[in-house]
Amino acid sequence: MTDNEKEIVVASETGLDKGDVVVVPQSGPEREAIVRRLKLKLDLRLVPYLALLYLFNALDRGNIGNARLAGLEEGTHLKGNDFYNALSFFYFGYTISQIPNMFILKKVTPAVLVGVTMILWGVCSTSMAAAKNYSQLVASRFFMGIFEAGVGPAAPIILSFFYLRHELAWRTALFYGSSTFAGAFGGLIAYGVAKSLTHDKLAPWQLLFVIEGIPTIFLGILTIFVLPNSPEKLERWFVTPEEKQVAIERSRSGHNADTSLLDKRQLLAALKDYKNFFTCMIYIGLNIPLASYTSFLPTIIKEMGYTDVKAQLMTVPPYACAIVTVFSVCWCSDRTRNRGYHVAASALVACIGYILLISSNKLGANYTGACFVAMGLYPIIPLMLSWVANNHVGHIKRAISVAMLNTFGQCFATVGTQIYKTKTAPRFYMGYGVCLAFTVVMIVFSLSLSFVLKRENARRDATHGEPKELTAEEQQEAINSGIYDNHPSFRYYI
Numbered sequence: 001m002t003d004n005e006k007e008i009v010v011a012s013e014t015g016l017d018k019g020d021v022v023v024v025p026q027s028g029p030e031r032e033a034i035v036r037r038l039k040l041k042l043d044l045r046l047v048p049y050l051a052l053l054y055l056f057n058a059l060d061r062g063n064i065g066n067a068r069l070a071g072l073e074e075g076t077h078l079k080g081n082d083f084y085n086a087l088s089f090f091y092f093g094y095t096i097s098q099i100p101n102m103f104i105l106k107k108v109t110p111a112v113l114v115g116v117t118m119i120l121w122g123v124c125s126t127s128m129a130a131a132k133n134y135s136q137l138v139a140s141r142f143f144m145g146i147f148e149a150g151v152g153p154a155a156p157i158i159l160s161f162f163y164l165r166h167e168l169a170w171r172t173a174l175f176y177g178s179s180t181f182a183g184a185f186g187g188l189i190a191y192g193v194a195k196s197l198t199h200d201k202l203a204p205w206q207l208l209f210v211i212e213g214i215p216t217i218f219l220g221i222l223t224i225f226v227l228p229n230s231p232e233k234l235e236r237w238f239v240t241p242e243e244k245q246v247a248i249e250r251s252r253s254g255h256n257a258d259t260s261l262l263d264k265r266q267l268l269a270a271l272k273d274y275k276n277f278f279t280c281m282i283y284i285g286l287n288i289p290l291a292s293y294t295s296f297l298p299t300i301i302k303e304m305g306y307t308d309v310k311a312q313l314m315t316v317p318p319y320a321c322a323i324v325t326v327f328s329v330c331w332c333s334d335r336t337r338n339r340g341y342h343v344a345a346s347a348l349v350a351c352i353g354y355i356l357l358i359s360s361n362k363l364g365a366n367y368t369g370a371c372f373v374a375m376g377l378y379p380i381i382p383l384m385l386s387w388v389a390n391n392h393v394g395h396i397k398r399a400i401s402v403a404m405l406n407t408f409g410q411c412f413a414t415v416g417t418q419i420y421k422t423k424t425a426p427r428f429y430m431g432y433g434v435c436l437a438f439t440v441v442m443i444v445f446s447l448s449l450s451f452v453l454k455r456e457n458a459r460r461d462a463t464h465g466e467p468k469e470l471t472a473e474e475q476q477e478a479i480n481s482g483i484y485d486n487h488p489s490f491r492y493y494i
Contacts (some may be wrong), residue, residue: 089138116224177382288435295416
């Protein structure tokens, strides 16, 4: 061993067989090589698997918009505002289960929570094919919202166990970027069903729910057995003992040192943290246009003059554009270690899109505007979840902060389901105007939070000197003393 290396004994308490001893260098080329191998394995296994889970999450959530063009309203005898109310009930269920799911995540393994909720929402999604009336459709959507809340908020917490702060946004983007793939695939599947598939007993909209719902159930069963729960519990086949130990060390250095199941002080600290007010306002500003975009894009494009079948296909390019911006913006955010300015810039792109939709009645300008909206909105999802995960010390404080973000955001998403009324077609001035206003809200609050955090970092630099990474012991001290991210050595991502 050299002077800059330290022997670490990994025995049965960290998951190795009794008697196993592993020496892991703390710096130098060998350590860097182990880290590279570990991250590559995580990038090729954990992140794509989580992305696949969220793809089905987004696919099952958004397929009701495609089903509408395939005859859902006629098949379930919906009238007036029934369709809009069915959309809202999903978000009611999603909202009330956010914070409970974060506490459940501390009681059961992530694999069990995510796997079981996937099975249950897959059942709800598939059961919508059997809906005969408004009440049955609403019940399915409500319970699907309850169960879908198990994956989206849990994933950033899971990723934060395995990745450092400056590595998180890009991986979160890979996870949430799958929702843009879901939008594109949903349009293609709906187009294929409407164009090619027929069934003696099932209408096209029913086939859509069955085709997209049943795979979710099987994927949920698989998840219970294959999803890694934490670095301490990585299966032997997943990483080598050296890589596993490095994963444990990285997790502890990433503000994951506390092991408490329920800490009321962290709950109260999250509720009183001023940063969460800013981030919740940004997420409210995001979820109103995002919820409306996901559910109404097929209808919006149809009102541009396309047939029902062609409108399904034309929903694909906006999501394809969004895929590019999600990955590129979040990659840049990780490289610069900045979140707020990237949120504001993305919201500005969405603003331009809504301005095009409002100001022009030409097909080309409107379709371009729809693409700009997707390109601006979708990168903000992983940026915000990474920003929140980056700026909190303590498992529970971070989990509650993420849950608060999603709770407030999804609560106001119900507004987005009510603003594109049929009577305002084809220009939808009210819907576009409301969404434009809330994209401005995102810009204002993201820039304000960046300014506040930058000023606080500067104050700590002036008072305590140059920052350093918190050790596991310092993190635990910060948690035990109740100062959390107010520790003198902690610096916020701006």
